[in-house]
Amino acid sequence: MNLDGASIQFVGFGLATAVLINLRQLPRWRFTVLFASSVLFVASLGGDFRSFLPLAGFLAFGYLGLLLIRKQIWKALPLSIIALILIYAWLKKYTILPEASFLSFAYLTVGLSYIFFRVLHLLIESGQDEDRPHIGIGAYLLYTLNFTTLVSGPIQRFDEFERETPYLDIGVVATQLERIVVGFFKVNILAMLLHAVQQDALADLAHPLSQAVKLSAAFRLAVVYPFFLYANFSGYIDIVIALARLMRLELPENFDRPFSASSFLDFWNRWHITLSRWLKTYVYNSLLTALMRRVSDPRLHPYLGVLCFFVTFFLVGVWHGRTSEFIVFGILQGSGVAINKLWQVKLAKGVGNKRYRALAHKPLYIAFGRGLTFSWFAFTLFWFWGSWHEIDVAFGSLDLGAWLAVWLVIWLMATVILAAWESLRLKLLGMSVAGGPLFTHRYLRMMYASTLALLAFAITVLLNQAAPDIVYKAF
Amino acid sequence: MNWLSPKGSRRRDLLLMPMIGLLTITVISVTAELLARTRFYESPTNLNACLDDSDPTQGVRGKPNTVCHEKGLESADVEYRLDAKGYRSDTEPGPKQPAVYRIVLIGSSVAMGERVQLKDSIAALLAPRLSALTGRKIEVYNEAMAWGFARNASLRFQDALDVKPDLILWIVTPLDIARSEQTLVRLVDTTPTGSGVELLKNTILHDFRKYGGEIVIGQALRYYLYDFQSADESVRSSLQGKSADDESGFLRVAQGPVWQEHWADFTGHAQEMLARARAAGIPMAVAFAPNRVEAAMISVGSWAKDYDPYGIDSRLHRVVAADGGIFIELLPRFSNVADAQRFYLPIDGHPTTAGYAFLTDALVEQLTAGTIPALGAHAAGGT
Numbered sequence: 001m002n003l004d005g006a007s008i009q010f011v012g013f014g015l016a017t018a019v020l021i022n023l024r025q026l027p028r029w030r031f032t033v034l035f036a037s038s039v040l041f042v043a044s045l046g047g048d049f050r051s052f053l054p055l056a057g058f059l060a061f062g063y064l065g066l067l068l069i070r071k072q073i074w075k076a077l078p079l080s081i082i083a084l085i086l087i088y089a090w091l092k093k094y095t096i097l098p099e100a101s102f103l104s105f106a107y108l109t110v111g112l113s114y115i116f117f118r119v120l121h122l123l124i125e126s127g128q129d130e131d132r133p134h135i136g137i138g139a140y141l142l143y144t145l146n147f148t149t150l151v152s153g154p155i156q157r158f159d160e161f162e163r164e165t166p167y168l169d170i171g172v173v174a175t176q177l178e179r180i181v182v183g184f185f186k187v188n189i190l191a192m193l194l195h196a197v198q199q200d201a202l203a204d205l206a207h208p209l210s211q212a213v214k215l216s217a218a219f220r221l222a223v224v225y226p227f228f229l230y231a232n233f234s235g236y237i238d239i240v241i242a243l244a245r246l247m248r249l250e251l252p253e254n255f256d257r258p259f260s261a262s263s264f265l266d267f268w269n270r271w272h273i274t275l276s277r278w279l280k281t282y283v284y285n286s287l288l289t290a291l292m293r294r295v296s297d298p299r300l301h302p303y304l305g306v307l308c309f310f311v312t313f314f315l316v317g318v319w320h321g322r323t324s325e326f327i328v329f330g331i332l333q334g335s336g337v338a339i340n341k342l343w344q345v346k347l348a349k350g351v352g353n354k355r356y357r358a359l360a361h362k363p364l365y366i367a368f369g370r371g372l373t374f375s376w377f378a379f380t381l382f383w384f385w386g387s388w389h390e391i392d393v394a395f396g397s398l399d400l401g402a403w404l405a406v407w408l409v410i411w412l413m414a415t416v417i418l419a420a421w422e423s424l425r426l427k428l429l430g431m432s433v434a435g436g437p438l439f440t441h442r443y444l445r446m447m448y449a450s451t452l453a454l455l456a457f458a459i460t461v462l463l464n465q466a467a468p469d470i471v472y473k474a475f
Numbered sequence: 476m477n478w479l480s481p482k483g484s485r486r487r488d489l490l491l492m493p494m495i496g497l498l499t500i501t502v503i504s505v506t507a508e509l510l511a512r513t514r515f516y517e518s519p520t521n522l523n524a525c526l527d528d529s530d531p532t533q534g535v536r537g538k539p540n541t542v543c544h545e546k547g548l549e550s551a552d553v554e555y556r557l558d559a560k561g562y563r564s565d566t567e568p569g570p571k572q573p574a575v576y577r578i579v580l581i582g583s584s585v586a587m588g589e590r591v592q593l594k595d596s597i598a599a600l601l602a603p604r605l606s607a608l609t610g611r612k613i614e615v616y617n618e619a620m621a622w623g624f625a626r627n628a629s630l631r632f633q634d635a636l637d638v639k640p641d642l643i644l645w646i647v648t649p650l651d652i653a654r655s656e657q658t659l660v661r662l663v664d665t666t667p668t669g670s671g672v673e674l675l676k677n678t679i680l681h682d683f684r685k686y687g688g689e690i691v692i693g694q695a696l697r698y699y700l701y702d703f704q705s706a707d708e709s710v711r712s713s714l715q716g717k718s719a720d721d722e723s724g725f726l727r728v729a730q731g732p733v734w735q736e737h738w739a740d741f742t743g744h745a746q747e748m749l750a751r752a753r754a755a756g757i758p759m760a761v762a763f764a765p766n767r768v769e770a771a772m773i774s775v776g777s778w779a780k781d782y783d784p785y786g787i788d789s790r791l792h793r794v795v796a797a798d799g800g801i802f803i804e805l806l807p808r809f810s811n812v813a814d815a816q817r818f819y820l821p822i823d824g825h826p827t828t829a830g831y832a833f834l835t836d837a838l839v840e841q842l843t844a845g846t847i848p849a850l851g852a853h854a855a856g857g858t
Contacts, residue, residue, distance in 0.1 A: 195708065196704050198705075200705040200814060203706055203707070203814055204813050209813065442488070450500050453500075454500045454504065458692075461672070463700060466712065468708075
């Protein structure tokens with residue numbers, strides 16, 4: 001069964017679990033069904049018995065860390081964290097570790113990154129709050145292996161996971177079914193088409209073609225990938241959030257219209273929200289607090305924020321992969337956020353806080369900031385999707401001047417098009433009929449969802465077309 | 476946002492909402508089907524009407540002096556005019572003039588130029604291009620024919636020898652090997668196969684075809700989707716779920732028993748034809764033309780370790796060279812183009828007009844590069 005992607009089988013499996021869970025209202029019943037489904041799900045991902053052992057060992061080590069912290073063993077928290085990070089890097093075969101040390105057999109790593117964040121979160125929270133109630137092994141396993149969040153997140157906090165079951169009525173069910181349809185369409189149709197455009201552009205750059213064709217290919221290559229990644233990742237997240245909601249489980253949102261962000265800092269509040277929130281909580285805040293304790297001069301404090309942002313988002317980038325491309329990706333993410341913060345600090349200092357705030361609210365400033373944010377993100381993604389060879393092919397196909405022209409055009413076009421889209425969106429949402437806004441009216445949404453469902457069915461089932469894998473599954 | 480209806484209209488919405496959904500799906504489906512039928516339709520007549528397969532000992536042959544029209548789903552209306560010998564050619568070969576270099580083309584549908592007009596076929600394009608490059612008069616007689624897989628080509632081979640050519644050029648495609656033993660297949664109603672969702676899908680499609688005619692929108696969607704796909708995706712979707720015994724099995728490094736059998740059948744016919752050509756003192760060259768997925772793979776330049784798009788070329792080279800034939804290598808040329816799959820009709824798989832022109836250019840390049848000494852670029856003069 002193909003359950004580790006946004007397949008029909010996965011949606012069917014999730015819906016079947018939701019139906020079973022809702023047969024009885026008892027929390028124990030929900031726990032049992034979800035646990036059984038998650039075990040089945042994990043079992044469907046691996047190979048032989050041995051392939052599950054590293055993951056089982058990782059989970060066992062995490063739980064042992066929790067027990068040691070609870071017993072207040074000396075230095076249990078820092079030692080558990082360091083050991084967990086090392087084991088994680090070892091299991092993920094980070095290239096900084098000696099290759100000879102890695103396990104030689106094939107084993108399951110799908111979802112390991114997300115499990116890592118959840119276990120680390122439990123260790124830190126348990127270490128910081130001695131009065132925190134002990135987490136039983138069953139709850140621990142369900143929290144870490146919950147199949148709705150296993151493959152690509154979102155990274156849910158344990159208190160959110162434990163929160164009281166939200167109410168389910170026909171309206172909620174219909175809304176979630178609509179979200180599944182939209183998500184399925186995004187992953188399986190939209191992402192597939194955008195991926196085709198990106199691959200096509202890369203092929204054009206790799207072949208001996210005219211300068212005009214290559215300029216167009218470079219433009220397409222840079223512009224399309226952010227939208228592909230958004231459709232691929234947010235579509236999957238739409239499906240799992242909706243499935244979980246049908247199981248009376250509320251998952252945190254992971255996206256909030258990221259291409260509307262007017263700055264890179266704002267972008268990371270809207271893109272992979274749960275990852276940036278996790279790192280801001282456990283890296284940025286901790287690091288900033290520690291540094292501020294050591295630096296007494298308050299004039300330097302804003303610059304400490306800049307440094308902490310760099311470190312945090314460098315880690316965001318590095319987390320994505322184990323090769324050197326992702327180190328550059330991390331540096332570019334960290335630099336983007338740090339320069340953005342530095343710009344804010346300097347500008348506020350230069351023109352004064354009041355004038356800076358006024359400027360930051362001007363539509364033209366926002367529009368250019370939005371365009372620049374998109375362009376920078378698109379640029380950084382070259383080190384996200386490409387190997388060094390592919391990056392070399394892409395950048396080597398045109399000279400520096402041509403590439404600068406391409407990025408300038410992307411910035412200007414993103415500025416104009418995204419601003420036009422924001423304005424159009426507001427106008428469309430403002431149009432109303434008797435029952436409220438026209439474009440969010442339930443009848444219109446039914447037509448919209450039916451159209452997407454029809455297209456998705458025709459292409460994935462009748463034409464048997466498989467979409468690209470969920471990109472974030474690999475991390 | 477919640478879909479919850481206002482209190483007064485909840486009961487009405489329970490009926491109305493599914494109806495809106497159904498109506499939307501119906502309107503879109505019907506409109507799309509009607510639109511698709513304006514472009515993607517098939518003519519009631521086809522090339523098979525010009526073919527005679529009544530005598531198994533003769534294989535499939537063209538009916539002399541017949542004309543057929545065929546419009547495939549993706550292609551334009553194409554005329555197939557067969558000459559007095561039953562081949563698609565506008566000039567019948569008379570006695571050979573001393574200064575003329577004569578090539579007879581044999582093979583199946585690709586060699587014949589199926590799905591394009593005669594003027595766009597390899598045979599029609601090859602003669603003037605070769606003449607212009609070599610500076611000598613070259614005529615190409617097209618004895619290739621649809622369904623002319625190895626067995627049928629062998630059964631018609633005497634026709635090729637009879638016109639006393641200077642060269643017999645056999646254009647081989649993967650289907651020529653996969654269907655070495657096959658003769659003309661008349662379409663018959665088949666029962667749906669598969670299991671689970673696949674069986675359900677096939678049953679629905681089968682019943683639709685049986686009682687409601689062809690669903691054109693499905694093919695139109697497939698066409699646009701395949702046409703839109705990059706070479707990389709084209710390869711992925713073409714090979715997805717295919718076993719080693721499938722018609723794409725020749726691309727695998729380790730070929731299954733079914734393909735081993737295909738190779739054995741093909742090699743038998745190839746050896747027989749090469750031996751007859753050698754006995755008649757006529758050089759015989761074999762060129763391999765890739766299919767859509769293979770061309771896409773070569774264009775991308777990388778593939779999964781279980782596959783090797785050049786493998787069939789090497790194997791065919793060995794078969795041909797072992798019996799004194801000349802092998803003409805066309806595949807490397809596909810690595811110089813981006814998206815080589817665009818040279819083929821996305822669903823049908825035959826080359827497009829541009830595809831036939833590309834194959835012809837590749838052939839001309841190889842034939843004049845010294846592979847055939849008499850056709851070397853500076854080989855003007857007598858035979």
